[in-house]
Amino acid sequence: MLDWANINTVLLDMDGTILDLHFDNYFWQQHLPKRYAQSQGISVSAAQDFLAQKYCDVEGTISWYCLDYWAEQINMPITDIKREVDHLIRLRDDAHDFMQALRKSGRRVILVTNAHPGSLSLKVEKTALDKYFDRLISCHQYGVSKESQSLWQQLQQDVGFDKQHTLFVDDSTPILDAAKTFGIGHLLAVANPDSKQASRQIDDYPFITDYRVLLDDILQSHA
Numbered sequence: 001m002l003d004w005a006n007i008n009t010v011l012l013d014m015d016g017t018i019l020d021l022h023f024d025n026y027f028w029q030q031h032l033p034k035r036y037a038q039s040q041g042i043s044v045s046a047a048q049d050f051l052a053q054k055y056c057d058v059e060g061t062i063s064w065y066c067l068d069y070w071a072e073q074i075n076m077p078i079t080d081i082k083r084e085v086d087h088l089i090r091l092r093d094d095a096h097d098f099m100q101a102l103r104k105s106g107r108r109v110i111l112v113t114n115a116h117p118g119s120l121s122l123k124v125e126k127t128a129l130d131k132y133f134d135r136l137i138s139c140h141q142y143g144v145s146k147e148s149q150s151l152w153q154q155l156q157q158d159v160g161f162d163k164q165h166t167l168f169v170d171d172s173t174p175i176l177d178a179a180k181t182f183g184i185g186h187l188l189a190v191a192n193p194d195s196k197q198a199s200r201q202i203d204d205y206p207f208i209t210d211y212r213v214l215l216d217d218i219l220q221s222h223a
Contacts, residue, residue, distance in 0.1 A: 001206045001214070002167065004221040007186055009161040010102055013146075014113035014120070016171035016193025018095045018129060023088040025194050028055070031085050036074055060147045060174065062140060065114040079118050089126040092195070098211035099132035101218040110159060111136045112168075114145045135159070146175045152182035176205055 015024050029048070037047035054073060058064045067078045102109050110133060113120060117138045124130045139145050142154040156163070167186040168179045171193035180187060189207040192199040199209050208214065 001208075002186055002188065002217070004105075004217050006165055007107065007167045009108045009110070009159075009166045011110050011112045011155075011161070011166060011168045011184075012133075013170040013172070013175070013190075014111055014115055014123065014129070017169055017190050018092060018099070018111070018132075019123060019127065020088075020090050020092050020195045021171065021193035022196045023085070023090070025197075026088060027082060027085055032076075032078075032081060035081050035084075036076065039076060060145065062114070062143065062145045065116055065119075065145060066140065067116040067118050079122070082119070082122060086122060086126055089123055091127055091129065092211075094211040097215060098218075101215045103132065105218050106222045108161075109133050112139065112146065112155065113137070114139050116140055146170070146172075147178050149178065149182060152179065152184075156182075173202065173204060 012018055015021050028051075033047040033051055034044050036051060037044045040047065042050075051074075055064065058069070063069045067082075070076075071078045099109070111129075113136075115123070115138060117140055120136065120138050124136070130136055137155070137159075139151055142151055142158075144151045144154075146152075155161075163183045164185040166184055167188060168176070168184045169188045169190065170176050170179070171190040173189060176187050176189055187205050189202045189205040190209075191202050191207045192209045
């Protein structure tokens with residue numbers, strides 16, 4: 001599936017790729033609408049419709065991922081409300097073994113997430129995922145999201161990776177498309193980011209539903 005002999009840097013998304021996306025889906029689609037409905041004295045379905053349009057307006061931009069933006073948009077303490085359901089934050093079942101194999105293989109492993117620094121901090125607090133990585137990067141420090149070519153240019157300047165020897169893993173095909181356009185040499189999609197939903201059909205990229213199928217290949221080829 002992947003040419004591990006030619007991969008020395010691994011860039012990994014966070015939500016849906018290392019962490020179960022169920023927390024984020026539940027928060028944005030169910031919990032926040034419920035809390036917004038309570039604050040406005042409207043029905044949950046009306047709140048869901050209102051927020052869905054708000055989400056659509058900025059989808060794919062850094063604002064969509066920005067907790068400060070949403071706190072301002074709906075005048076609610078987003079981080080505090082996230083903590084109300086933070087027991088749902090968890091690693092994917094296959095993530096630990098995958099990350100351990102990457103570390104043992106000597107490859108440089110970097111988290112690159114569109115998540116807001118506040119969201120990243122909460123997830124590190126709940127999962128200790130920082131122990132698996134050489135570096136944690138929130139794209140907010142660059143002012144653009146992974147959908148943007150500017151992000152990839154800034155990231156390469158900052159991290160100093162060789163495109164042809166870098167693997168990028170994400171659950172979003174538009175983001176994988178952006179990485180492909182930039183010239184990242186090795187790409188992998190995650191077909192089952194949310195443990196409560198069925199796997200998705202992915203046609204354009206190699207994909208996994210369980211990282212453990214990769215372990216032998218990773219460990220047999222050190223960086």
